Amino acid sequence: MKKFISNSLALAGLIIITTVLLAAVLAPIISPYDPNFIDIESILIAPSYNHIMGTDGLGRDVFSRMLYGAQISLLVGFVAVGISTGIGIMLGSIAGFYRGWVDSLIMRAVDVMLSIPSFFLILAVIAFLTPSIWNIMIVIGLTSWMGVTRLVRAEFLSLRGREFVMASEAMGSSDIKIILLHLLPNSMTPIIVSSVLGIASAVLVESGLSFLGLGVQAPTASWGNILTDGKEYIQFAWWLSLFPGLAILLTVLGYNLLGEGLRDILDPKNK
């Protein structure tokens, strides 16, 4: 913990993420307006005392929409990464532990998936499904497990020959037990780091999809679709593009700083 505080970048990341988390959780309490309340009389008002981030093309309060949008962005980040990490750990463990043809098979699958530009794959899949927040999370999760798989496999391969694993094997422990009790806990560091970085990229992908109109559907707010709405007004309503853009930038930066910081702190080679 001491090391964490002394690592100023990681701390900055943590502060940003905590702020966004708080904003998302407390949205119903702190948002001054209903995020979907349409007020035709106050369209496109510049930031002011009543609307600190201004209003959009339908007179909705941008600040309130940003708060609710934070919920979507974070939800997508966590669930998508949860799915991809889960798949990654499972496949990586199997490949790294059993090696042989299973390993080859899984690794070739990873190669195939990596050879397809994942954003376009996601676009293609979403075009077939109904664009909803759940579908997006699942699709992002299912297309981003390759990195974790490789990391876990590499860790397992190097741990597999170590004495404590052999000892456990000699004592007749089952494969599952060795994987869960001995190998996985010793591979956690790279998994945590890559998950934190993964959240950042999931947030970006969701924003990108919403920006293209394939993400969260109206009238639900997400940072990506606030940004798209703002595109049309960018000539004079700068607040509609600036705030969501800034929020995405800071959140992604926050996760990246936190991830990199965690790696520095948790990596024993850095001692």
Next chain:
Amino acid sequence: MYYKNIKLNLFILPLCLLLIGCGQDKSFESNHQNNYEKEDGGRLINAMTGEPSNLIAMIAGDSASSAIANNIFNSLLKYDESLNYAPEIAESWDISNNQKTITFKIREGLYWADGEKLTSKDVMFSWKLVTDPNTRTPYASDYQLVKKASTPDLYTFIVTYEESYAPALDTWTSLHILPEHLLKNEDVNSTYFSRKPVGSNYYKLDNWKSGQQVSLTRNSFSINGKANINNLVSRIIPDTSSQFLELTADNIDLMNINPIQYQRVFPSRKDLQDKIGLYKELGNGYTYLGFNLKKEPFNDKRVRKALNFAIDKNEIIKGVLLGLGEPLSSPYKPGTRWNNTKLKPYPYDSNRALALLNEAGYKKNNNGLLEKDGKVLRFEILTNQNKQREMTAVIVQRRLKEIGVDVSIRVIEWASFINQFIKTGDFDVVVLGWSLSLDPDQFNIWHSTQQGPGQFNFLGYENKRVDTLLEKGRLELDISKREKIYHEFSDILLDDSPIVYLYAGYGLSAINKRVRGIKRPSPPAGIYHNSYDWFIPKTLRRNEISDI
């Protein structure tokens, strides 16, 4: 799906020659038109969002293609400034007493851009081509009504219809006449001619750089005489925000703008007002909310009327169009003879909406939602990726929620919208637009026989009286009798409420002030009607050294 005279309106046609004008703009504009004498030459640059697919309009069917093709090809007839029929390739036409035969007299001494003679043979060829089952065109049906066509000599073309057909002359204003000598041995669906057309109008194709621009230059054999401007360049700029930046940077001369640019950007930018003129005219299309009449609960007229009462159209016009639109009460443009002025739009009245829904058996449940036999009144509004329609749907959703109707919104890309939902009838409610031709015939949209896959009555509207009226309207050539027919049709349609008329938006154009000769106020046929007469004074032209 892409009919010529009735088109699902995907985006406002970039250079729509059919825009009908009436609105006159008072703001930001002094009369700058008369300070210069007409001058020859110069280059006019406009922008289009999509690349033309094919310059043979009967095959293409998209607005970008027809905008370009209209400058290259002619039809037998055209509309004049006040929307009366006027000669073009035909110098006169004569309707027989039984109203079934039309005799067109073709002008003598007309030439194609390659110097060949243009005669009735070319007209005959074009008619055969459009009605040929091997030609992949959506426009055939109008011309298939011609039972017999003949060319007694090189300058006469006679068509005979099975029975009198009121929109007949209108159809002859939009069939481009194509050169027989270049196309007779070609497959029109795939011919190279579609990228290298030879026409007879003011302009001919100069060059076409795929993905960049289409450039036209004056045709010295033009049958309409000489246009003032030497070059017409259409640049392909898919994103309208980028188009606007190009307009403000002086790289294009004209474009259609949106209400935000018109109402918010221009008033705040003196520099733009100084160099760009704004024009406003009511378009010939409208946006509506349509019910799938084959589905519960929309087969109940009371439900449809209730929803109509629950939607505030003025609020939508104010919010989405920033006031630049008109409410409607019939499927015809306000200000034309076909519009029945006795009809009034459904006012916003949530009490009447609730009363009608109660009458139809809906009661509020514990969650505040309307319910009948344990089923909540819940549906999905489907629309395509069009910001205005999406915003409209959001406003409608909010109003319906207030009376206890649970509405969700789904926005879909155009091609899958048409193929997966409209053609299969798999939808509850749509927000869409129609752009209409100048003829009042709407047989294709509302007649009960037009419900097949790909046909336009996809809402499934069926009304015996309306069927009769639409059939009668097609046969009636007397204009005041025709007017009565379509007024009654509008009356029934409004009462039946198969669609909720949302708004008719204004077409907004921004044109650089270097372009002169634009009529203001715009004539009924729209500001682009006399574009061949526009000119650019030498002193105002761009430096034309670059080869853009």
